[in-house]
Amino acid sequence: MEFSSKLLEKAVYEMSQLPGIGKRTALRLVLHLLRQPKTQTEHLVMALGTLRNEIKFCQNCHSISDVNICDICSNPNRVRDMICIVEDIRDVMAIESTGQYRGLYHVLGGKISPMDGIGPQNLNISSLIEKVKSGEVKELIFALSATMEGDTTNFYIYKQLEGVEIKTSTIARGIGVNDELEYADEITLGRSIVNRIPFENALKNS
Ligand SMILES: [Zn+2]
Numbered sequence: 001m002e003f004s005s006k007l008l009e010k011a012v013y014e015m016s017q018l019p020g021i022g023k024r025t026a027l028r029l030v031l032h033l034l035r036q037p038k039t040q041t042e043h044l045v046m047a048l049g050t051l052r053n054e055i056k057f058c059q060n061c062h063s064i065s066d067v068n069i070c071d072i073c074s075n076p077n078r079v080r081d082m083i084c085i086v087e088d089i090r091d092v093m094a095i096e097s098t099g100q101y102r103g104l105y106h107v108l109g110g111k112i113s114p115m116d117g118i119g120p121q122n123l124n125i126s127s128l129i130e131k132v133k134s135g136e137v138k139e140l141i142f143a144l145s146a147t148m149e150g151d152t153t154n155f156y157i158y159k160q161l162e163g164v165e166i167k168t169s170t171i172a173r174g175i176g177v178n179d180e181l182e183y184a185d186e187i188t189l190g191r192s193i194v195n196r197i198p199f200e201n202a203l204k205n206s
Pocket of ligand 1: 058059061
């Protein structure tokens with residue numbers, strides 16, 4: 001792509017670093033911003049800059065938050081001894097949108113994936129094990145995607161908790177194998193939480 005302006009080229013390059021944005025789309029977005037009032041670009045830049053500088057991770061569930069303890073964890077109406085284990089905040093948002101879950105979450109920040117060099121020590125697993133061993137949790141719901149990495153992660157956590165008296169369940173697989181949680185529609189996902197099954201049964205089936 002030939003540019004008549006270095007400034008334009010630089011802006012298009014930066015935009016094209018985003019996932020799913022090729023050079024052509026990047027150019028279209030940048031030209032769009034140029035046609036809009038200057039304030040629109042300023043608001044965008046400010047929102048992203050503030051987000052990046054001020055965002056926190058909840059000290060309890062590791063979800064993205066504006067404050068040290070997120071709105072879900074600090075909500076007195078949530079069931080505090082039930083924890084749903086998810087990969088990232090998109091899963092929290094997907095499950096919240098079903099309106100079917102009143103417990104808390106624990107965000108792992110990914111899945112165990114030796115191929116990508118991600119081991120248990122790279123994820124928020126030890127804080128989960130500690131939380132469970134402290135006795136404040138009655139039920140753990142595994143809600144990772146039904147991929148090999150998801151299953152490996154579930155099983156690793158399950159093994160870490162051997163000997164601990166706790167109810168473990170996994171969301172029912174109305175969600176197909178290899179489906180990512182965030183793509184499940186709200187009704188299917190809601191149903192799979194309500195109809196969750198004991199984790200041991202899920203192990204026998206796989
Ligand atoms: Zn939280």
